[in-house]
Amino acid sequence: MIDKTFDHPRTGDLKPTVPVDIPKMETAFSALGLSDALAFGVQEMGYVTPTPIQAQAIPVVLQGGDVIGSAQTGTGKTAAFALPIIQRLGTHGKLRCLILEPTRELALQVEEAFQKYAKFTDLRVTIVYGGVGYGKQEDDLRRGVDIIAATPGRLLDHLERGNCSLANVDILVLDEVDRMLDMGFLPDVRRIVQQCPKARQTLFFTATLPPELEQLASWALRDPVKIEIGRVRSPAETVAHAFYPVVATQKFDLLHQLLDRTDFKSVIIFCRTRMGADRIAHRLEKSGHTVGVMHSDRNQRERIEALQGFKTGKYEVLVATDIAARGLDIAGVSHVINYDVPENAEDYVHRIGRTGRAQNSGDAFTLVTEEDVRDARSIERYMGVSVERKKIEGFPYIYSALFDEKALAETAAAAVKPASRLHRGARR
Numbered sequence: 098m099i100d101k102t103f104d105h106p107r108t109g110d111l112k113p114t115v116p117v118d119i120p121k122m123e124t125a126f127s128a129l130g131l132s133d134a135l136a137f138g139v140q141e142m143g144y145v146t147p148t149p150i151q152a153q154a155i156p157v158v159l160q161g162g163d164v165i166g167s168a169q170t171g172t173g174k175t176a177a178f179a180l181p182i183i184q185r186l187g188t189h190g191k192l193r194c195l196i197l198e199p200t201r202e203l204a205l206q207v208e209e210a211f212q213k214y215a216k217f218t219d220l221r222v223t224i225v226y227g228g229v230g231y232g233k234q235e236d237d238l239r240r241g242v243d244i245i246a247a248t249p250g251r252l253l254d255h256l257e258r259g260n261c262s263l264a265n266v267d268i269l270v271l272d273e274v275d276r277m278l279d280m281g282f283l284p285d286v287r288r289i290v291q292q293c294p295k296a297r298q299t300l301f302f303t304a305t306l307p308p309e310l311e312q313l314a315s316w317a318l319r320d321p322v323k324i325e326i327g328r329v330r331s332p333a334e335t336v337a338h339a340f341y342p343v344v345a346t347q348k349f350d351l352l353h354q355l356l357d358r359t360d361f362k363s364v365i366i367f368c369r370t371r372m373g374a375d376r377i378a379h380r381l382e383k384s385g386h387t388v389g390v391m392h393s394d395r396n397q398r399e400r401i402e403a404l405q406g407f408k409t410g411k412y413e414v415l416v417a418t419d420i421a422a423r424g425l426d427i428a429g430v431s432h433v434i435n436y437d438v439p440e441n442a443e444d445y446v447h448r449i450g451r452t453g454r455a456q457n458s459g460d461a462f463t464l465v466t467e468e469d470v471r472d473a474r475s476i477e478r479y480m481g482v483s484v485e486r487k488k489i490e491g492f493p494y495i496y497s498a499l500f501d502e503k504a505l506a507e508t509a510a511a512a513v514k515p516a517s518r519l520h521r522g523a524r525r
């Protein structure tokens with residue numbers, strides 16, 4: 098049994114404690130300085146080895162240091178900050194930790210992760226986001242919480258209404274800050290940071306650091322430790338991916354065949370447009386599949402319902418646009434099908450990263466029409482690998498020239514895109 102009391106340079110009153118009935122732990126997580134309770138908790142969740150961001154960030158956060166991390170979702174980033182934060186907070190008290198997220202989905206995901214990791218503590222975690230009523234959030238805030246995961250706009254509303262105060266925030270996490278910038282949230286973020294005490298620990302996560310964010314970071318952080326976990330250029334090795342060439346008029350039939358011939362547990366189908374997603378969902382429902390739909394035209398209730406339905410198995414198929422591809426962590430997705438090739442090579446990696454997560458294997462199929470050849474090539478160049486072209490035996494293809502690799506290569510060579518295209522920001 099250990100009762101580690103860490104040096105808290107900024108927030109000296111935080112004293113981590115360990116519940117009495119947890120065994121003494123000697124794991125790779127306890128070696129990073131995590132208490133027995135937390136090491137036991139992550140062991141219960143099946144984590145054996147810390148991911149690189151966890152190995153680097155946990156000791157720094159435990160010591161109270163500020164961090165600029167460049168890791169993306171899917172790297173174990175949430176646990177990298179949540180575990181040491183829970184340890185630092187120790188036992189229930191005032192609102193001492195705020196995590197800002199750009200979207201409701203990410204806020205929900207982070208809140209869920211905190212709930213799981215804090216299972217063996219009496220810390221209270223809640224979530225605050227827009228698009229829903231105030232009642233439950235007000236009740237939760239009034240009851241007293243230690244940790245809030247929030248989107249900026251709604252948090253400001255609560256602050257203005259006097260429903261909560263940030264005066265005791267010891268630890269501030271600004272997550273996915275580049276997305277907050279894209280979404281126009283930086284002024285709100287600044288207003289929120291200003292309401293937190295100056296003497297605090299700040300953790301700042303972003304995939305890129307354009308000048309606006311460098312400025313924000315130098316204003317909000319003190320002597321940060323930089324932790325860079327390379328950009329996700331290639332999909333996890335646990336994902337097998339293939340391109341399925343087909344003419345545009347046969348896309349839906351091919352999708353249908355793929356679903357019929359694949360033994361899938363749960364599949365996410367990505368479309369480029371919201372209307373396209375609705376149309377595919379409707380056709381799949383008509384052919385007997387249970388389908389959830391996620392895109393930005395759907396309201397909050399519909400999005401949560403679709404996601405929950407997919408997670409619990411009510412829907413075997415989730416049809417989504419790219420907004421759902423980024424960051425969403427859904428366990429056990431066995432297949433990803435790109436009904437449309439993403440325009441942006443990085444989106445491909447994000448989309449197919451929804452399967453093969455946390456060491457599970459997964460398959461990713463992409464339908465490639467004659468018009469998509471250039472985008473498909475861009476994806477291969479971006480990842481630095483060539484993706485196998487596959488054909489479904491017995492499917493009545495009407496344009497067999499699509500399978501002529503030489504012709505495809507020539508078409509692609511004639512239509513090479515400027516490199517800058519590959520690094521353009523993600524579409525939302």
Ligand code: AMP
Pocket residue numbers: 143144145146147148151169170171172173174175176426454455
């Ligand atoms: P994140 O990057 O925080 O979205 O995490 C991605 C997924 O990896 C989540 O499902 C986590 O539960 C899982 N995960 C996080 N850390 C580990 C670990 N050390 N070992 C195995 N899985 C992990």
